[in-house]
Every structure is written in structure tokens, then in C-alpha cells.
Amino acid sequence: MLRTRTPTRVLGVSDRDAALELCARHPADNVFVAARIREGLSGTAGTLVGYEEDGRLEALLWNSANVVPVETQAHSRQVLADKARRWARRAASLLGPDDQVLDLWHRLESSWGTPRAVRATQPHLATTVAPSRLGVALDERVRRARPEETDLVLPAAAHMFTAEIGYPPYRGSARAYRALIASLIDRGHTYVIVERGEVIFKADIGSAALGCAQLQGVWLAPRLRGQGLGTAAMAMVLELVLAEVAPTATLYVNDYNTAARRMYERIGMQQIGTFATILL
Known part of the structure; x- marks a missing residue:
């Protein structure tokens, strides 16, 4: 046969x-x-x-x-x-x-x-230009999270995940999710602003390879939104990523998130394609 x-x-x-x-x-x-x-x-x-x-x-x-x-x-x-x-x-x-x-x-x-959701149109954005070269103000408080701050980052990460995906990242023990957060921090892939023992802003490098760094998990404390703080904070994240990690920074965003799209445009990110996500 x-x-x-x-x-x-x-x-x-x-x-x-x-x-x-x-x-x-x-x-x-x-x-x-x-x-x-x-x-x-x-x-x-x-x-x-x-x-x-x-x-x-x-x-x-x-x-x-x-x-x-x-x-x-x-x-x-x-x-x-x-x-x-x-x-x-x-x-x-x-x-x-x-x-x-x-x-x-x-x-x-x-x-x-x-599926639970079909997000068929997610603008895929990228930049190779540091925001400071565009005259964008930078929030100098942004820095890499430290390993001892894992438990400070975890509530912000869980809040972001729940708001984005529609269900919490863990039920019961947070051990596995905490290990994931710790891994990102250990690699220097989580950026934060910490004030009075609280993370008020965070963003992660989810993937880095081939001269690209893909950003994810962007979050600002809800009480601080609408004040322009996220723009300066994300501008600083891009500044650091482009200088220290990869010459191209990318991310994708839901098409209906108009506030985020405006913010990314202000810091120099331009659409290079379209992604889609099927949530199961």
C-alpha cells in the first residue's frame, strides 16, 4: 500500500x-x-x-x-x-x-x-520613532518593575485582564498567574509607575524577537483616566523599549477603543495592518 x-x-x-x-x-x-x-x-x-x-x-x-x-x-x-x-x-x-x-x-x-467574542478588526500599530523626537512629553516616573514588586503589579494586571477579556485571569489561587507576572518582571518586560505603594500604570512587552517588541497589558488606574497621563506614560514606555529592547515597537488595539487609538496616534504609532482575535 x-x-x-x-x-x-x-x-x-x-x-x-x-x-x-x-x-x-x-x-x-x-x-x-x-x-x-x-x-x-x-x-x-x-x-x-x-x-x-x-x-x-x-x-x-x-x-x-x-x-x-x-x-x-x-x-x-x-x-x-x-x-x-x-x-x-x-x-x-x-x-x-x-x-x-x-x-x-x-x-x-x-x-x-x-466563540465568546469575535474581534475581527484590531488595528495593528507600529513605530520606530522615539516619541521625544516628535515633541511628545514623557513621564519620567515610568521604569521597569522590580522582582520584589510582583505583588504590587498583580492587582493591576488582573484588573486589566478582566476588563479586556471579560473574565478574571484566575479563580481561587493566584499562584500560576503570579508566576506569569513574575516571569515578565524578571525579564525586564514590565514597566510601571508606582505611587505610595500602588501601581497606577503598567505596560508589558509580551513578545520580543526579530527586532520587534510587541507591547500588551497597557493599564492606567481608572480614577486617573481622561487626564492625559496615559499618553505621557506610554510615550516613556516607547522611549525605553526603542532604546533598550528593539528598534520597532508594535501592538494591536480593539477598533472600538477610540481613546486608546487616539493616544497611540499621538505618540507616533501608525497602522501597518489589521489583526483579529477569536475569544473562546
Whole structure:
């Protein structure tokens, strides 16, 4: 009986360079997966499935709590969707460039079920220009969080997560979520303003690779909103990230968050594409 070779396989450490080369076709789009690849392909944090044509890697699909496509086309998405149908119970979201995510979701929806939310239009923003060069005021209070401040950062992070996603990041013990917050802080990837023992502003680098830093978890204490404080604080975050971490800073924002979009525009971030997120 003739057996045909499947075009997909789970990638390992030996595939690292080829996978990163594929991500580098569009670094700002693919920085999330590129960062996970750089962290290691041991399978403990997630699984990377590759799609090959004539022995060459042409598309990827990251599988963990977040399912993320990389450089997929219609034909590869169909094959990868067939592979991904069994992942429904583990996934919390499907995210990435809108054309890839929405088409992949169309192929998965019948087996994955009704989503909690479909955020089909999320402007993907980027900048390579320090806000100070644009004359934007910087909040000099912004600095990297310290490891001993993990318990100060945790309430702000949990508040941001709940407001953004619609449910709390943990129920009962905060141990696992605290470990995630501590990991970001230990890597120098969390920026804060702390006043009188309280975090009043925070922002994180969620992923950094290929000359890009993807920002996430931007939060300002609700009582301080509408006063322009977030603009100066985020401007300082960009200033530090561009000087110390990567020459390009990116993030994506919900299209309905007009206040945030105006703020990002003021500090020099411009739309380079559109992302989509399916919350499961």
C-alpha cells in the first residue's frame, strides 16, 4: 500500500532556524510566535506545527492557550485546520493577522463551537520613532518593575485582564498567574509607575524577537483616566523599549477603543495592518 507523506509535522529544536526564517518574512506580524520559538521548542509551553512544500517550511501554526498562524495561505490553512480541530478544548483564543485568523476560524468554527467574542478588526500599530523626537512629553516616573514588586503589579494586571477579556485571569489561587507576572518582571518586560505603594500604570512587552517588541497589558488606574497621563506614560514606555529592547515597537488595539487609538496616534504609532482575535 502506497503511503503519502503528510505535509504537516510537529517541529522541534532542529527546526528552529527555518521557523525563525519564516517568521522573519513579516517580523511585526509574527513576533509572538518568533518569541515562543526563541524561548525553546521543547513542547512544554506549546506546540509548533509546520506545513511543508517540497521539503521547505511554508507555514506555521502555534498551539498553546493561544493558537496563532504564521504565513499561512488558503491551501495550508485547510491542512492546518484539519490538524487543529482536536485542539479546541485547550485553546483560549485564536489570534494574528485578520485574513489568516478569520479564514482559519471559518474552517474551525463547526468543530470548535460558538466563540465568546469575535474581534475581527484590531488595528495593528507600529513605530520606530522615539516619541521625544516628535515633541511628545514623557513621564519620567515610568521604569521597569522590580522582582520584589510582583505583588504590587498583580492587582493591576488582573484588573486589566478582566476588563479586556471579560473574565478574571484566575479563580481561587493566584499562584500560576503570579508566576506569569513574575516571569515578565524578571525579564525586564514590565514597566510601571508606582505611587505610595500602588501601581497606577503598567505596560508589558509580551513578545520580543526579530527586532520587534510587541507591547500588551497597557493599564492606567481608572480614577486617573481622561487626564492625559496615559499618553505621557506610554510615550516613556516607547522611549525605553526603542532604546533598550528593539528598534520597532508594535501592538494591536480593539477598533472600538477610540481613546486608546487616539493616544497611540499621538505618540507616533501608525497602522501597518489589521489583526483579529477569536475569544473562546
